[in-house]
Amino acid sequence: MRKRSLILKGFSVVVLGTFLLACATMPTPTEKNFQAPVVTLNSVELPYYTGWWYYDVKVQPTKGNAGKYGAPLALAFVFDIQNPNEYPVMMDGFKFTVAFDGIDVNTVNSPEVQWIPAGKTNQVRVMAITDARAALLSLLVTGGFKLKERETNVWAQLEDWWLAAKDYSLAIEVKEGSAIFKADGLMNVTGFSGKFGPE
Amino acid sequence: MNSRNLWFKLFVPLLAVGILVGLSATAGAATINVGALNDMTGATSDVGKDYALGIAEAMHYVNDSGGVNGKKIKLYQFDYGYRVPEALTKYNLFKRLKCVAILGWGTGDTEALSPTVTKDKIPYVSASYSGHLTDPNKTPYNLFFATDYSTNARAAITAWFDKRWPKHKDYGKRKPRFACSYMFASPYCSAPIKAIKDQAAILGFEIGPDQDVSLFAIDTKSQILGLKEFKPDLLWHGNTTMSVAATLRDGYSLGLDADHIVNNWGFDENLPRLAGKAAEGVMGAAVCAFFGEDVPGMDKVVAYAKKYNPGVPAEKRLIRTIQAWGDVLILWEALKRADKAGDLSGESILKNGFETMRNFDIGLGASPVTFTSTDHRVAGQVPIYEWKNGKFGLVERVDLKDRWPDKWANEWIGW
Numbered sequence: 001m002r003k004r005s006l007i008l009k010g011f012s013v014v015v016l017g018t019f020l021l022a023c024a025t026m027p028t029p030t031e032k033n034f035q036a037p038v039v040t041l042n043s044v045e046l047p048y049y050t051g052w053w054y055y056d057v058k059v060q061p062t063k064g065n066a067g068k069y070g071a072p073l074a075l076a077f078v079f080d081i082q083n084p085n086e087y088p089v090m091m092d093g094f095k096f097t098v099a100f101d102g103i104d105v106n107t108v109n110s111p112e113v114q115w116i117p118a119g120k121t122n123q124v125r126v127m128a129i130t131d132a133r134a135a136l137l138s139l140l141v142t143g144g145f146k147l148k149e150r151e152t153n154v155w156a157q158l159e160d161w162w163l164a165a166k167d168y169s170l171a172i173e174v175k176e177g178s179a180i181f182k183a184d185g186l187m188n189v190t191g192f193s194g195k196f197g198p199e
Numbered sequence: 200m201n202s203r204n205l206w207f208k209l210f211v212p213l214l215a216v217g218i219l220v221g222l223s224a225t226a227g228a229a230t231i232n233v234g235a236l237n238d239m240t241g242a243t244s245d246v247g248k249d250y251a252l253g254i255a256e257a258m259h260y261v262n263d264s265g266g267v268n269g270k271k272i273k274l275y276q277f278d279y280g281y282r283v284p285e286a287l288t289k290y291n292l293f294k295r296l297k298c299v300a301i302l303g304w305g306t307g308d309t310e311a312l313s314p315t316v317t318k319d320k321i322p323y324v325s326a327s328y329s330g331h332l333t334d335p336n337k338t339p340y341n342l343f344f345a346t347d348y349s350t351n352a353r354a355a356i357t358a359w360f361d362k363r364w365p366k367h368k369d370y371g372k373r374k375p376r377f378a379c380s381y382m383f384a385s386p387y388c389s390a391p392i393k394a395i396k397d398q399a400a401i402l403g404f405e406i407g408p409d410q411d412v413s414l415f416a417i418d419t420k421s422q423i424l425g426l427k428e429f430k431p432d433l434l435w436h437g438n439t440t441m442s443v444a445a446t447l448r449d450g451y452s453l454g455l456d457a458d459h460i461v462n463n464w465g466f467d468e469n470l471p472r473l474a475g476k477a478a479e480g481v482m483g484a485a486v487c488a489f490f491g492e493d494v495p496g497m498d499k500v501v502a503y504a505k506k507y508n509p510g511v512p513a514e515k516r517l518i519r520t521i522q523a524w525g526d527v528l529i530l531w532e533a534l535k536r537a538d539k540a541g542d543l544s545g546e547s548i549l550k551n552g553f554e555t556m557r558n559f560d561i562g563l564g565a566s567p568v569t570f571t572s573t574d575h576r577v578a579g580q581v582p583i584y585e586w587k588n589g590k591f592g593l594v595e596r597v598d599l600k601d602r603w604p605d606k607w608a609n610e611w612i613g614w
Contacts, residue, residue: 095255095508097248107239107248109276130240134280137242142441144417145473176510191510 027086029183037089037116038082039179041194042123044172048074052162054132070132070158073165077108077126077174079192083116085183090115091124093180096192098128099173100161103143106130107176116181132158171197229270231534231543233258234277234293235302241281242414243305245440246464246519250326251276252511253523254302256503261527267534283307290315299543300324300530306387309341316340320545322533322553324526328463328486329390333575334613340545342553344487344525344561344568346581348387348462349394349614351484352435354581354597355460356395359433359482360402362594363458367432378407378429380422380446381437382414388437391462393614395435401603407431416442419449426455436461444473451477458482467518471586478586482594485584487525488564489591490516496562500524521563528561529553529568566596579607 027033054070055061075098083089091114098106108128116122139147139154147157164170177192235254238247258274266272275296279285286308293301301316303309303325309332316323317340324342325332330349332341346354356377364375377399381388392409399406407429410422416438423446426434434450434457436443443465450457451474459481461470466483468490474481488494491501491513504516533552537543540551550572558567566578579600584591600607 093255093507104244104248105240107244107251107278109239109251109278111276131280134241134282137281138240138244140415141242141439142245144415144441144445148417176508178508178510180507189507189509191508193510 029085029087029089029186031186033085034183034186034188035084036188036190037084037091037179037181038080039177039190039192040080040082041174041192041196042078042080044196045076045078046074046165046168047076047127048072049166051166052132052159054136054158068133070134070136071162072129072131073162074127074129075165075172077128079124079126080121081116081124081179082121083119085118087118087183088115089181089183089188091122091179092182093178094124094126095179096126096174096177098130099175101157101171102173103139103146103157104175105135105138132162169198171195230273231267231270232273232275232296232298233300233302233530234275234289234296234298236277236279236286236289236293236304236308238281238304239278241279243281243439245469246467246517247281247304249517249519250304250523251278252504252508252516253500253520254527256500256507256520257524257527259507260499260503260524261531267531268538270538272531272534279304279308281305281307283311286311287315294319294321299545300534300548302526302530303327306390310386313338313341320549322530322545322548324530326522326526327387329387330394330576330614331390335572335575337613338575340549342529342570342575344529344565344577345463345522346484346486346566346578347576348391349611350576350579350599351463351486351581352391352395353398353599353611355462355482355484355583356398356402356404356433356435357597357599357602358583358594359458359460360404361597364432369432374403374405375432376407376430377404377433377435378410378426378431379435379437380410380412380419380426381435382442383409383411385414385438387464388414388462391437394611404433412438412442412446414438414442417445419446420453422446423449423453423455426450426457427453431455431457433458433460435459436465438462439464440467440469441473444470444478447474447477447481460484466584469517471589480585480587482583482585484581485518485591486565486582487518487521489518489584490520492564492591494562494564496524497521497564500563525561525563525565528563529556529559532556532559532561574612576612
């Protein structure tokens with residue numbers, strides 16, 4: 001009984017000692033040593049694709065209600081998040097804008113929190129769904145002058161994008177990216193951008 | 200045995216607590232959930248994106264400044280692509296997430312959700328400034344920091360009448376002529392029509408035929424030719440920036456000899472970029488200062504924009520960021536007052552929060568905010584700006600409440 005008690009005490013002291021030692025030797029985040037993690041666009045994937053189509057409200061669907069519906073374009077953006085610090089950091093906010101051929105089509109917000117271990121690289125996958133109906137209205141209300149300069153129109157532009165996506169020939173740009181990192185009450189924001197598509 | 204018990208009683212719980220406290224970054228933090236419904240992909244995304252960035256940045260500022268009496272705000276911010284059915288779905292999610300208030304967006308979602316937020320008693324602070332949402336007898340839970348479209352329209356036409364008309368060559372010889380250009384079918388565009396025509400009649404204008412200009416228009420020559428027959432001295436634009444710019448450009452190139460006043464969502468930093476020379480002298484109701492203008496509180500707005508969105512150049516930021524801050528700041532104040540009263544229910548946020556504000560100054564060039572249980576028009580004073588010599592400048596603050604006190608109190612609410 002006494003022997004068991006001694007083993008327990010000893011084990012507890014070792015656990016506590018190890019814990020305290022780890023705490024003592026782990027570098028403490030400071031304003032000076034907190035480096036902004038590096039965010040890099042790794043790849044863009046088309047996880048779901050139904051082609052190019054648009055239905056007007058006059059078209060009666062087989063089931064459900066008629067409406068103005070456009071093909072969804074689902075894109076998964078995979079980013080590498082490299083933590084150069086000697087302590088783990090928490091990513092608490094991730095946002096970027098998606099542009100096709102230099103025209104903004106979507107701004108994506110990924111609020112999920114994740115920890116990146118010291119000196120390691122995590123990956124994050126962010127889904128961005130742009131449907132042709134929303135993109136149509138956005139281009140109609142804001143893109144008129146730009147499309148006129150390009151000598152195209154909104155329908156032709158949308159069709160080009162949706163068809164180019166399937167063989168990965170669409171010029172996709174990530175811009176105005178912002179990732180928020182936290183460590184021990186300190187905060188650092190990383191800006192990022194990237195391109196994926198034909199050279 | 201006693202010795203072992205002592206070890207277990209003291210050491211093990213201490214170790215467990217130490218590890219838990221050490222590892223949990225959020226231990227003990229009380230939070231208040233707030234939802235934000237934004238358009239970052241749809242028909243209004245050109246301005247909706249800037250507004251959404253402003254909402255998030257302002258909320259960081261709120262939390263950095265102590266939150267709601269020490270409680271942090273957790274912001275759930277979603278894009279709904281200006282699709283009203285999706286707005287309804289997201290609203291249900293906000294309820295599930297126990298959001299105490301919602302920062303909404305446009306006329307579509309605001310009007311669709313108005314009966315529901317009234318029934319559920321959830322404050323809905325949006326960027327739709329329709330005068331129809333200012334009567335608490337009908338829409339008690341719809342709120343916004345800005346003067347409404349109808350008040351803005353009345354102020355803009357009054358400012359032109361005060362400042363420009365006396366300098367006109369025909370001043371004193373005839374009535375000034377006035378017409379409206381907007382998309383008839385758009386609830387946003389047509390919301391203040393009745394009010395501005397009423398104001399035109401009060402001021403003694405001759406009112407000409409309206410011109411139907413699509414929000415998608417980049418060619419408005421036929422409408423301009425129609426206007427040339429009436430020869431307006433003043434044209435009010437109710438659309439958003441691109442189609443307003445198209446109308447200004449066509450008016451300029453076809454020699455329409457008229458001045459222009461523009462509603463809030465057509466009057467921003469992009470207007471002179473798109474309209475060029477045709478934007479010179481255009482006046483509008485801005486409801487607050489433009490991005491970067493030298494007014495109280497702007498230093499924080501600019502600093503937080505730079506800090507949280509370093510990839511967005513300052514020259515691309517718009518007045519929409521300031522409008523977002525305005526809505527966040529009044530919600531913050533309402534939450535603090537309700538929390539102080541010990542009740543963060545929607546009804547308390549309205550009654551102990553918003554409706555206790557009297558001339559609450561949010562800075563940012565906006566009019567001080569007052570809400571009462573019978574009137575949700577925040578102010579009778581409207582800042583009217585003008586684009587001149589490459590910058591926006593304040594023309595005057597028109598005080599409708601002071602100038603027409605009876606009409607303000609008894610006639611003009613809710614339309």
